[in-house]
Each structure stands twice: as structure tokens, then as C-alpha cells.
Amino acid sequence: MSTRSEEPLDIGRIRDEFPILERDVGDGQRVVYLDNAATSQTPDRVVDAMSDYYRGTNANVHRGIHHLSQEASLAYENAHDRLAELIGASGGREEMVFTKNTTEGLNLVAYGWGLRELEPGDEVVLTEMEHHSSLVTWQQIAKRTGADVKFIGVDEAGHLDMEHAREIIGPDTEMVSVAHVSNTLGTVNPIAELADLAHEHDSFIFADGAQAVPHHSVDVEELGVDFYAFSGHKMCGPTGIGGLYGKKDLLAAMEPFMYGGGMVRKVEFDRTTWADVPEKFEAGTPPIAEGIALAEAADYLDDVGLDRIERHERELVEYAMDRLESFDDIEIYGPPADERAGLVSFNLDGVHAHDLASIMNDHAVAIRPGDHCTQPLHDVLGTAASARASFYLYNTKDEVDELIAAIDEARELFA
Known part of the structure; x- marks a missing residue:
């Protein structure tokens, strides 16, 4: 007898919750949205959660004793607990800070911890596949502190070279910062x-979960990470909201890197003491509606089933790569289909990725061309840009077929 987690997704029912997928983008063409690694679409119930807040609860949090403020404060605080629960953080809101996005989460740790703790001779270890949000942030912090940045190499199959990782994570390593899933x-x-490698050398580890949390179950305590960040807009939530997990003792010891109202306990003319986590890191009026809606997005993903979403995406990427690999003029980057998440970056011989994406757009197929904020990785790959198709719970094999048909059209145009 099959369990619910083994049942396939009801794609028709799911797509009904995303009316934008039926949008006519010109000439009677329905959009084929394959740009989910950049931003996912948002189901009606998450949009409704934001609307309900503005229509019935709109008030500032932690600043009033009237009914609306109390109600908004409770919903916003509970949202922290809900996102902590989603990623397996047992400390609840004391381990969950709301940020604008993954990038702000990285900067919060880099400034709040790195700027104060790193010094000449210390090392921050990244990977060659890091997103600019990680690479540039730690690069600039290292310049300010005198620390060095090292990079774990990527092998020909698109995996991290773990032998190299064991060589460069050493006694001088203070932080290892790595993408959980490569967006390229x-x-x-x-x-x-x-x-484990980081902790063997008494260093910390930060994982960028922007491409992981939306697509499969994450348990930060099982992973053993010290910090973990993600973005709402990639997981069926609104833009302008994300989460940073940090171990309770680490967040409590860190200094804030933004100052203002709402993050203080007591202010005097010559000194200030900070509020508890998460308020300490959420200066000013926070993204209240977005936080409440992000909690609704977490409920939505759990209701659908992250295991089912992961399996569906795996089927799509296997189907897409099987079709792409049938052509001699297409180069695919990264590991085999059964060893990757639900996205594929590729190039068509003789056609620049931006030209390919333009032709795709003529056929209402939305993909992402460019370096995907991984310019150094593209240097390693030997190409300036690639075309990326990324899948989510509402995509279908028919849409993959439309992707292939658009590639065929580009091939003919540039023949």
C-alpha cells in the first residue's frame, strides 16, 4: 500500500492555484515558466495571506498595546517559529531571523561575525560554484580584515572535489561557506x-539554502550547520523576505550590523543594549505581511509534500536531460540527472545563451540566460554564459517538450 509521500502530484490541481501559468503573453501563447531558480510563482493562498493581513490586521508590531498591533505581533512572531520548524531548527524564533533574502542573511553573518572575528592569517573557505552573494560578500570582508579566501575546486562531473576540500579546510579556517545546491x-x-570537516578544525559552516529549501526537506540540525539562509521568493512566497538560521548561542553572541528602532532593549545617551534574537537583527519596521505570507508558503509546501516535489522535479530533469543529450550540438553542465536538483544549464553550439533565450521568449518559454551570478564558475566551465531551465512543482513534461521545440527553432534560425 502506497503512502501519500509516494503518490504523484496532481499537477492539474496544483496549476489551478497559480493563475499566472495560464496567462496569455501574446499571440494566444500560454507562458511556459522555466525560470524557477530565479523566482518561483506564488499560489493564491499565499497572496491571500498577504491581502488578509492588509485588510484585517494591518498594524506595526512590538510597538502598540491595541488589538491590531497585538494581533500582528503574534502572527509575525509565530511566522518565525513556522519557518524554523520547516528547516528543523528546534530553537524556534530564537534561531530564526527574517531578512530580505539569502544575500542579506550572508551579509548579516559576514558583518556581524566576520568583520569582528576575522584577522590576518585566518581563512574563509568557499567553493568555485558559489553564488556572487556568497563569493563577493566574503571576498570584501576578507579585504577589510586581512583574511584569505580559498576555493574548493569543482571536478569535471560538476561535483565538489572533496579531496581538495580536505586539503584546504585546516587549522587556519574560520568559516566554510558553501551553496547547498548550485544554482548553475x-x-x-x-x-x-x-x-564535519569544518568542525574538526573548530571552524563554522554557513550553507546557502536558496536552491534547497524550496525543493526538498531540509533539517539544519541533521546537517550540522552553524548558519543557513534561504529566500522566500524561490519557495512560493513573496519577495523581500528570507530567513537566516543560526545556532542560538552564536546569534546571541553576535553584534547587529543594522541599527535603529525595534532592535534595542535600553538606549541611553552614551550606550545601548540590544534586544533578544530575532529582534536584535531586525531593525526598523520589519516585513510583517511578507513574514506572515512566508509562513503560509511553508504550510503550502508541507501540504503538497516536499518529498513529492523533489521526486517530481527529478522526473522532469531526467526527462529534460534525456532529450537534450540526444543532440550532439548541446553541451550540458553539471552532474548526471540522478545526481542533481531540478535545473539544467546548457549551451547550443553557435548560439549565444541570450539569443537562445530571446527565441525561447518568442515561443513563450521563459528561461534564464547569462552567468547566473556565478561568473567565476563560468570561467572554470570555459564559457561566458549558459541557458538555464529550472523546474518546480507545477511544471510538466509537455512544457519540457515546448522547450525542446524552441531549441529546434533556434537551431534552424542560426544554421
Whole structure:
């Protein structure tokens, strides 16, 4: 007898919750949205959660004793607990800070911890597949502190070179910062193994979960990470909201890097003491509606089933790569289909990725061309840009077929 987690997704019913997928983008063409690694679409119930807040609860949090403020404060605080629960953080809101996005989560740790703790001779270890949000942030912090940045190499199959990782994570390493899932290669990195390596040398590990949390179950305590960040707009939630998990003692010891109202306990003319986590890191009026809606997005993903979403995406990427690999003039980057997340980056011989995406757009197929905020990785790959198709719970094999048909059209145009 099959369990619910083994049942396939009801794609028709799911798509009904995303009316934008039926949008006519010109000439009677329905949009084929394959740009989910950049931003996912948002189901009606999450949009409704934001609307309900503005229509019935709109008030500032932690600043009033009237009914609306109390109600908004409770909903916003509970949203922290809900997102902590989603990623397996047992400390609840004391381990969950709301940020604008993954990038702000990285900057919060880099400034709040790195700027104060790193010094000449210390090392921050990244990977060659890091998103600019990680690479640029730690690069600039290292310049300010005198620390060095090292990079774990990527092998020809698109995996991290773990032998190299064991060589460069050493006694001078203070932080290991790594993408959980590569937004270009689709590689799922061995975070738990990297966490063990980091902790063997008394260093910390930060995992960028922007491409992981929306697509499969994440348990930060099983992974053993010290910090973990994600973005709402990639997981059926609104823009302008994300989450940073940090171990309770680490967040409590860190200094804030933004100051203002709402993050203080007591202010005097010559000194200030900080509020508790998460308020300490959420200066000013926070993204209240977005936080409440993000909690609704977490409920939505759990209701659908993250295991089912992961399996559906795996079927789509296997189907897409099987079709793409049948052509001699297409180069695919990254590991085999059964070893990657639900995205594929590729190039068509003789056609620049931006030209390919333009032709795709003529056929109402939305993909992402460019370096995907991984310019150094593209240097390693030997190409300036690639075309990326990324899948989510509402995509279908028929849409993959439309992707292939648009590629065929580009091939004929540039023949």
C-alpha cells in the first residue's frame, strides 16, 4: 500500500492555484515558466495571506498595546517559529531571523561575525560554484580584515572535489561557506560532510539554502550547520523576505550590523543594549505581511509534500536531460540527472545563451540566460554564459517538450 509521500502530484490541481501559468503573453501563447531558480510563482493562498493581513490586521508590531498591533505581533512572531520548524531548527524564533533574502542573511553573518572575528592569517573557505552573494560578500570582508579566501575546486562531473576540500579546510579556517545546491550546475553538495570537516578544525559552516529549501526537506540540525539562509521568493512566497538560521548561542553572541528602532532593549545617551534574537537583527519596521505570507508558503509546501516535489522535479530533469543529450550540438553542465536538483544549464553550439533565450521568449518559454551570478564558475566551465531551465512543482513534461521545440527553432534560425 502506497503512502501519500509516494503518490504523484496532481499537477492539474496544483496549476489551478497559480493563475499566472495560464496567462496569455501574446499571440494566444500560454507562458511556459522555466525560470524557477530565479523566482518561483506564488499560489493564491499565499497572496491571500498577504491581502488578509492588509485588510484585517494591518498594524506595526512590538510597538502598540491595541488589538491590531497585538494581533500582528503574534502572527509575525509565530511566522518565525513556522519557518524554523520547516528547516528543523528546534530553537524556534530564537534561531530564526527574517531578512530580505539569502544575500542579506550572508551579509548579516559576514558583518556581524566576520568583520569582528576575522584577522590576518585566518581563512574563509568557499567553493568555485558559489553564488556572487556568497563569493563577493566574503571576498570584501576578507579585504577589510586581512583574511584569505580559498576555493574548493569543482571536478569535471560538476561535483565538489572533496579531496581538495580536505586539503584546504585546516587549522587556519574560520568559516566554510558553501551553496547547498548550485544554482548553475544543480549539484547537491555534501553539507553534512563539509560541516564535519569544518568542525574538526573548530571552524563554522554557513550553507546557502536558496536552491534547497524550496525543493526538498531540509533539517539544519541533521546537517550540522552553524548558519543557513534561504529566500522566500524561490519557495512560493513573496519577495523581500528570507530567513537566516543560526545556532542560538552564536546569534546571541553576535553584534547587529543594522541599527535603529525595534532592535534595542535600553538606549541611553552614551550606550545601548540590544534586544533578544530575532529582534536584535531586525531593525526598523520589519516585513510583517511578507513574514506572515512566508509562513503560509511553508504550510503550502508541507501540504503538497516536499518529498513529492523533489521526486517530481527529478522526473522532469531526467526527462529534460534525456532529450537534450540526444543532440550532439548541446553541451550540458553539471552532474548526471540522478545526481542533481531540478535545473539544467546548457549551451547550443553557435548560439549565444541570450539569443537562445530571446527565441525561447518568442515561443513563450521563459528561461534564464547569462552567468547566473556565478561568473567565476563560468570561467572554470570555459564559457561566458549558459541557458538555464529550472523546474518546480507545477511544471510538466509537455512544457519540457515546448522547450525542446524552441531549441529546434533556434537551431534552424542560426544554421
